[in-house]
Amino acid sequence: MERIRLGNTVFEGLNNAYLIPGDRPTLVDVGVATDSVRQDLSDGLATVGYDVSDLEAIVLTHWHADHTGLAGELQSESGAEVYVHEDDAGIVAGDPAAIADERDIRERRFEEWGIPDEPLEEVTSFLDRHVDLQGEDVDVTRVHDGDRIAAGDGELEVVHLPGHAAGLSAFAFDGDEGREAFVGDVILPKYTPNVGGADLRVDRPLETYLDSLARVADLDFARVWPGHRDPIDDPAGRARVIAEHHRERTERVLSVLDEHGPADAWTVSAHLFGDLSAIHILHGPGEAFAHLDHLVAEGVVEQDGNLYATTGGDVDVDELVPVPETKR
Incomplete structure (x- = not known):
């Protein structure tokens, strides 16, 4: 090879x-x-x-x-x-x-995430170009x-x-x-x-x-x-490291909601990643959404329209984001 x-x-x-x-x-x-x-x-x-x-x-x-x-x-x-x-x-x-x-889903998500007009125009133009x-x-x-x-x-x-x-x-x-x-x-x-x-x-x-x-x-x-x-x-070890990264990001998302919620995905993304440009205007709120969506499904965050807020209960992030065991 x-x-x-x-x-x-x-x-x-x-x-x-x-x-x-x-x-x-x-x-x-x-x-x-x-x-x-x-x-x-x-x-x-x-x-x-x-x-x-x-x-x-x-x-x-x-x-x-x-x-x-x-x-x-x-x-x-x-x-x-x-x-x-x-x-x-x-x-x-x-x-x-x-x-x-795929384009229809993208347009719907962009609206749901609350991307402001200027970055929305930038990422749309980037993708179209x-x-x-x-x-x-x-x-x-x-x-x-x-x-x-x-x-x-x-x-x-x-x-x-x-x-x-x-x-x-x-x-x-x-x-x-x-x-x-x-x-x-x-x-x-x-x-x-x-x-x-x-x-x-x-x-x-x-x-x-x-x-x-x-x-x-x-x-x-x-x-x-x-x-x-x-x-x-060591792919198994790398998979574990990436899962641990997502566990830490879940904790950060919850912290953002505790401090700034209720918030939409764009706002959560801004607190996680700061200013974004080009393709990252898609990837940043997309990653925030992935975590928010997971937390809603697990019952520790509630969604009202496009806004997310914590439910106020105890949260075990270790259970929410499992890290795989490795065999080595």
């Missing part, structure tokens, strides 16, 4: 694509549809003796443009079959109904949890791990030191993947993501290969 490092100046940078050589050359994730990333990918393939036309399969971890943008044109040039989880397949394929549904980064439409093959895909000289197993995105999936394989996986943005070595704003279609986003972190820990991979930056040698 060869890691191909890709630039990315629009979203969170240092993307990775992974080439699996062999009888069925397979690429895992492809990068955003820009000229510089297109060149990075072509150069990376050439370094290990491959050309785009050699690809027979492309596997996408989730629908975000920095992972899927070049898939359509790569498919056109190579004839490769493109695999993506069914929950993200419509957007990757460019299905108008799926794209319209970067639509082309999603690239060409793709003829997708839909996969499900547990499916197996022929790749290289072996196979990949689909492991559905939603939260950051509805269809986000890892692709597991037998590595040199045990079971490994390509994980996209399920866990990252430096940043914590955004939850709540990165895919507005996810119901109960924080709970969904915590369940995925628990599954990562339970699977106890020897190593995972993320969509950004370097490989993670």
Whole structure:
């Protein structure tokens, strides 16, 4: 397996694509549809003796443009079959109904969160300007949890791990030191993947993501290969650290509501993250919403319209945000 490092100046940078050589050359994730990333990918393939036309399969971890943008044109040039989880397949394929549904949810959430006019105009303009980064439409093959895909000289197993995105999936394989996986943005070595704003279609986003972190820990991979930056040698431990981060953030959200509530998601976000710009105007209140939504579902916060307030009862944050046990 060869890691191909890709630039990315629009979203969170240092993307990775992974080439699996062999009888069925397979690429895992492809990068955003820009000229510089297109060149990075072509150069990376050439370094290990491959050309785009050699690809027979492309596997996408989730629908975000920095992972899927070049898939359509790569498919056109190579004839490769493109695999993506069914929950993200419509957007990757460019299905108008799926794209319209995502946009409708976004507009509704922006109103519910209480984003003021100026930052609302900024984030809307940012998203509209970067639509082309999603690239060409793709003829997708839909996969499900547990499916197996022929790749290289072996196979990949689909492991559905939603939260950051509805269809986000890892692709597991037998590595040199045990079971490994390509994980996209399920866990990252430096940043914590955004939850709540990165895919507005996810119901109960924080709970969904915590369940995925628990599954990562339970699977106890020897190593995972993320969509950004370097490989993670203790993925179960990293999943635990990220869950602990969300536990701490839950405590902060409750503190903000105690001091400033009732408050909407934008106000809570402002106290958590300060001033925001560009894509973070989506991610900040989205993450605040994910926590507020979780606290409402757990009965420790009440919602009145777009405003949230604590119920005043005792709160056990350890129970609200479970941290997975690790096996090592």
